[in-house]
Amino acid sequence: MEAQTFTARVATPTTRLVGAMALVSMAWVVIGGLFVTPRDVDQGDAVRIMYVHVPTAWVAYLAFIVTAVASACWLLSRKHSMGFDRVAGASAEVGVVFMAMTLLSGSLWGRITWGSYWAWDPRLTTTAFLLVTYIGYLAVRGLGGSLEQRARRSAVIALLAVLEIPLVHFSVLMWRSLHQKASVLSGDGDIKMDGSMLTTLLVGVIGFTLTFTWLVLHRQRVLAMQDAMQMTQLDAALRERANESENKSVIESSRLK
């Protein structure tokens, strides 16, 4: 039997372009964030965390929206195309990483400006719950079973998460508003943004979004190749079993006689 070789190539001109643009904009953010933009009057250099924190938060939320939309598309589409499921999975994986980065950069920033790593602020709390929820989602994707069942189960879980998040957010919001205002937030000095800061932040959002797009495109293609490889392996396994079955039935029939 001839050996089957795969050329694993997930890059296309489009992803190369996206990747190049992501690199350029990230370089811009690094230079702009660290050197061009001014220090903040109150926060000093700590304000530079913003150029990472805000874009990662944006990307994480974007990723979970993509997961939810792709899951809904899978459930609603008549063909149940596996492409939707792969995009949902890839996006959630990237989203979890970015959300962890958001929480990490946020708590470091909080430590410097508020004096504490954590505040029971509705937005923070919801974000933390979001992270755990999507870690759970990824665990559900790993439960096994057929591809179709994985897709159906995880799509349902993704949509339940969409229901859950507003409930969590709303109840935390109500919880905090009925109690004292989080004291660390009361000294919430608005950062005065000048032109270079705003531009850098905007480029950061664009750069991180491009990075996200690049990652998801590649990841879902790798997933597609994994699925395709399963099918090719299935062909090989079927041929093997066919041979096995012929050999064995000859033996069996001779044994019976």
Next chain:
Amino acid sequence: MSIVVDLRDAVVVFNGFPALAEASIEVQRGEIVLLQGPNGAGKTTLLRACAGLLPIVRGEASVLGVDLCVDRQSVRPRVGLLGHANGLFADLTIRENVLFWAQMVGASEAEVVSTLQRFGIDGRLAEQKVMQLSAGQKRRCALACLVVRRAELWLLDEPHAGLDASARDEIDAIIREACAAGATVLIASHELERARGLATRSVSVIAGRVVS
């Protein structure tokens, strides 16, 4: 005669392995078909696929006139699968177990009582918790559940395993009776001598294929 099970080149994948590899089989109503073959040949997978539990990856499959490639749900109420587990609630009595399934299909209590009588698990025995029963009594109770559910196609995976000779005879009698009442039966068994006497036809399952 109508065709109850019709598989054509059906492929079923289990953990990435083609447990059924282009298997084809046709079963007519009222037949008792014995599936024989070594362990791992795909007998259990064949039964579970017929019950609509496993997706058909390639090929065609229809059971009781339902195309399993399109709809694996609607065939289920008409099929009874008895696997290695009996599917009974250990803390409930025989009567309560059978009654549970009777309620699910709207069968009457009288039907339950008569079924228990025919299966020899009535009277005081019927009030015993399942966990206190012998293997043969449990198996009879599980088959009684299939009867009150009015399963049209019985898929039995090693129904004789772990039973003594007299219990096996009782199981055989139940299967014959069900068949006489119009059910179609597929049995996977290692008890070839016994099962051949019971079956109307036997086929071999070898490496995921059905060989007559």
Next chain:
Amino acid sequence: MSTQLSLGRIARAVAAKDLRIELRSRVVINQIFPFAGLVMVMFAFALDNDDVLTRVAGGLVWLATLFSLIIIIQRSFAVDSADGALEAQRVAGLNPAGIFVGKALAVMVQLVTLEIMLFFAAVVLYRVELHSDGAVLLVTCVISATAGLSFVGTLYGGLTAGARGRETLLPLLMLPVVAPVLIGATRATESAFMSGGAAVSDGWPWVGVLVVFAAVFGLGGILSFGSLIEE
């Protein structure tokens, strides 16, 4: 030939079956109730301050309920999975929504019984005073919170039943989801207890949250339980 029964009849039969099994085996009564009581005592050890205990009694009751919920759900599905009965129900094509509602109802009955015991323990151990003004609020809160907890528990219990690592996966999936119930039920209970000077009327918006939560996950479970328990 066999007719599909209405959701209600299947739910009733499933709930009756689960409760009968529980009454026979008494695992919840003999093991989970003492466990929950023990948790209440442990809280007292950890907090070690009578005033604080009285102040946070509502939260501790609901926290103990959440811990017990995890094992009640695991027990509820272990009974079905032990001899392949859950698979038998799936193979038989029973309306999954009926199984969902039935199992959730049985869990609800067990949880309410547990909560009554826990409130009693709070009165004895934490010196909580029950006020007649807060009685209606407390009862409404218990019913709506318990419904929400049972629906979420049954939903994720069904998903993880039979899965590898289900013991650890269930809390990971379930606890973030029930956070609103913990917050809402705790605040409403504190209002009913009037702990820390809370007014009874403050509790009602929280009951609203609990009712919405129960409705969302009850409906979600009815619609999706079939897809979740399929293998």
